[in-house]
Amino acid sequence: MVFTKIHVLFDKYLMMLGEWKLKPKISDVAKKAGVSKTTVSRVLNNRGYISDKTKDLVYKAMEELHYVPNDLARSLYKKRSYIIGLIVPTTSNPFFGELTFHIENLCDELGYRVLLCNSSNRSDKEQKYWDMLLRNQVDGVIVITYNRGLINSDNKKNPVVAIDHYLSDTIPVIGSDNYEGGKQATELLVSKKCKQIIHIHGPDSLETPANLRKQAYVDVMNSYSRTPITYSVENVLDSNNHIKVISTLFDQHPDVDGIFASDDLLAAAVIVEAKKREISIPDQLKVIGYDGTETSKSLLPELSTIQQPIDQIAKVAIDSLLKMIENENHDLQLETWLPIKLIEGRTT
Amino acid sequence: MVFTKIHVLFDKYLMMLGEWKLKPKISDVAKKAGVSKTTVSRVLNNRGYISDKTKDLVYKAMEELHYVPNDLARSLYKKRSYIIGLIVPTTSNPFFGELTFHIENLCDELGYRVLLCNSSNRSDKEQKYWDMLLRNQVDGVIVITYNRGLINSDNKKNPVVAIDHYLSDTIPVIGSDNYEGGKQATELLVSKKCKQIIHIHGPDSLETPANLRKQAYVDVMNSYSRTPITYSVENVLDSNNHIKVISTLFDQHPDVDGIFASDDLLAAAVIVEAKKREISIPDQLKVIGYDGTETSKSLLPELSTIQQPIDQIAKVAIDSLLKMIENENHDLQLETWLPIKLIEGRTT
DNA sequence: CTGAAAGCGCTTACAG
DNA sequence: CTGAAAGCGCTTACAG
Numbered sequence: 001m002v003f004t005k006i007h008v009l010f011d012k013y014l015m016m017l018g019e020w021k022l023k024p025k026i027s028d029v030a031k032k033a034g035v036s037k038t039t040v041s042r043v044l045n046n047r048g049y050i051s052d053k054t055k056d057l058v059y060k061a062m063e064e065l066h067y068v069p070n071d072l073a074r075s076l077y078k079k080r081s082y083i084i085g086l087i088v089p090t091t092s093n094p095f096f097g098e099l100t101f102h103i104e105n106l107c108d109e110l111g112y113r114v115l116l117c118n119s120s121n122r123s124d125k126e127q128k129y130w131d132m133l134l135r136n137q138v139d140g141v142i143v144i145t146y147n148r149g150l151i152n153s154d155n156k157k158n159p160v161v162a163i164d165h166y167l168s169d170t171i172p173v174i175g176s177d178n179y180e181g182g183k184q185a186t187e188l189l190v191s192k193k194c195k196q197i198i199h200i201h202g203p204d205s206l207e208t209p210a211n212l213r214k215q216a217y218v219d220v221m222n223s224y225s226r227t228p229i230t231y232s233v234e235n236v237l238d239s240n241n242h243i244k245v246i247s248t249l250f251d252q253h254p255d256v257d258g259i260f261a262s263d264d265l266l267a268a269a270v271i272v273e274a275k276k277r278e279i280s281i282p283d284q285l286k287v288i289g290y291d292g293t294e295t296s297k298s299l300l301p302e303l304s305t306i307q308q309p310i311d312q313i314a315k316v317a318i319d320s321l322l323k324m325i326e327n328e329n330h331d332l333q334l335e336t337w338l339p340i341k342l343i344e345g346r347t348t
Numbered sequence: 349m350v351f352t353k354i355h356v357l358f359d360k361y362l363m364m365l366g367e368w369k370l371k372p373k374i375s376d377v378a379k380k381a382g383v384s385k386t387t388v389s390r391v392l393n394n395r396g397y398i399s400d401k402t403k404d405l406v407y408k409a410m411e412e413l414h415y416v417p418n419d420l421a422r423s424l425y426k427k428r429s430y431i432i433g434l435i436v437p438t439t440s441n442p443f444f445g446e447l448t449f450h451i452e453n454l455c456d457e458l459g460y461r462v463l464l465c466n467s468s469n470r471s472d473k474e475q476k477y478w479d480m481l482l483r484n485q486v487d488g489v490i491v492i493t494y495n496r497g498l499i500n501s502d503n504k505k506n507p508v509v510a511i512d513h514y515l516s517d518t519i520p521v522i523g524s525d526n527y528e529g530g531k532q533a534t535e536l537l538v539s540k541k542c543k544q545i546i547h548i549h550g551p552d553s554l555e556t557p558a559n560l561r562k563q564a565y566v567d568v569m570n571s572y573s574r575t576p577i578t579y580s581v582e583n584v585l586d587s588n589n590h591i592k593v594i595s596t597l598f599d600q601h602p603d604v605d606g607i608f609a610s611d612d613l614l615a616a617a618v619i620v621e622a623k624k625r626e627i628s629i630p631d632q633l634k635v636i637g638y639d640g641t642e643t644s645k646s647l648l649p650e651l652s653t654i655q656q657p658i659d660q661i662a663k664v665a666i667d668s669l670l671k672m673i674e675n676e677n678h679d680l681q682l683e684t685w686l687p688i689k690l691i692e693g694r695t696t
Numbered sequence: 697c698t699g700a701a702a703g704c705g706c707t708t709a710c711a712g
Numbered sequence: 713c714t715g716a717a718a719g720c721g722c723t724t725a726c727a728g
Contacts, residue, residue: 386707421707425705
């Protein structure tokens, strides 16, 4: 009798759980199954020996209560959140959008979740995001953005890997083989008999390995005893800025017949401007870009470009980060440059 | 003397914190500042009265220890994580990439973080992600993917909003004015004297408001006493699938002179196939897409398309979700269709 | 095979 | 203006 009464009371409590949006916790499951919290936790984590009978009881109780474990509590105890932070300039850009997709997918496979941050390349936002990620106890961070100040000696302990950006001399950097890419792009234009080859690229101020694309261009030009000419776009995320620089380029060098743009969006803007000026591509002007995302292959398939192995970059970044998280970073490569692939379209 | 000794010991402990990668906690700050945990917490949260002197002591201690609050612990107590989950098919697709950017940006402004999930439109992944998000105690979820089974009666309590997909009759749906978009696209082709207008769209099986684009096409065709002809691409994320369907379309309807594609990537694939078959655009064939992302405007600026107000969609989605989270969902609209904009390029 | 107790790092009534 | 104590929902030695 007394037992029944308690049972009824407990069911009432459960109804309240439902109505008040209260979530059942491990002790509710324990009560319902008639075991201790410890046992429920053991069943939950498949840890230690539990009789099949008890297991079944617990499983049934969990099901009836629609129990959902609270990972926050678990993370707090374990000092491990299985969350990684990802700071990108913006997922609006197809290169970062695809990179984000691959990174998140790999994380998911490995049991990690990702907290996404779009910094818009603004260092104030990068800093705010960085602090937020630390407060949220992320296990590690992947950074695709520039902010040398971000990592100071205080937080060198946090596992971090950077993509295409030097952050400090202890943080692994992953990227495509920028030098080789820049070389192949320039060599292609030379081989196609371009007389006046110009390179357009991102901000000079950034200390990114992507500068090697420019370096390769300069070296190749010099190797043919030609004068390198480069134009810099200060804000890569602003397409109006693209147009202005490109327009200036054409005004100052009406004889240009070969352009190597450091990314595909820039190359696309070059093509637009050329069309506006009735310069025919590839007859009068040859254009090659960099990145070769799926999106640009779909939307602008005729573009010649240097394709980055985005999936491999994501893979190496995650692998390196996990090694750091697991403290197996003894044999960690500090720089990894993945092979690029020249894609010849109809713009060269 | 004794005091000094304790001081020295404490400093040693702090050194260990550094070496062992242990993070200082509130009690470390309290000890260093010579106050209680309660006081430190109050300073941290600017709550209740604290003397300026104490405040300064605490701030100094926090700084010296490089103290970082643990948001996991705070969330656990507060039963509020300030994290929202975002399930998209893939950020590789420019539409979702841009939507993700805007959603994350708005969240950041409002003090929320986002846990990103790429479902690849697979319902098994959607389900897994959904469970993961609940375990991680997200305050709400934005879903851009189809899985009616996802939301069952058990978890109707969780704040959710859907973008472009009907999940249940209690979950708000946000999207562009698909019907109006489909109508304007079709009317444009009609006004341009296309004789044979065909519509290509995503999977028929999905119960998405995007089907209204097709419905509008059908209605407009009927209003001109024409026979609607539609082709369906089963997997929108697979470009090979696009090509096959489009190729069939051209084979079966060599007389086609107007195509309304339900997204820009599909439209781009149509253009590629047309070029391959030496069909000139817009003379012999007019093409219009749907989405009008920044990326497609950059890479394929000549494409005529129906532009979705991605930023507004993100805004309404977040606003609705936050209302649900704050339990102010009394006046919540269940369906919101934001105005589209016809962009006439050079493919029509 | 199972449970009582302590603790993860916070916050907040409550008391003074 | 400040502190001791309880509790958020878990996990894990430890003991039996």
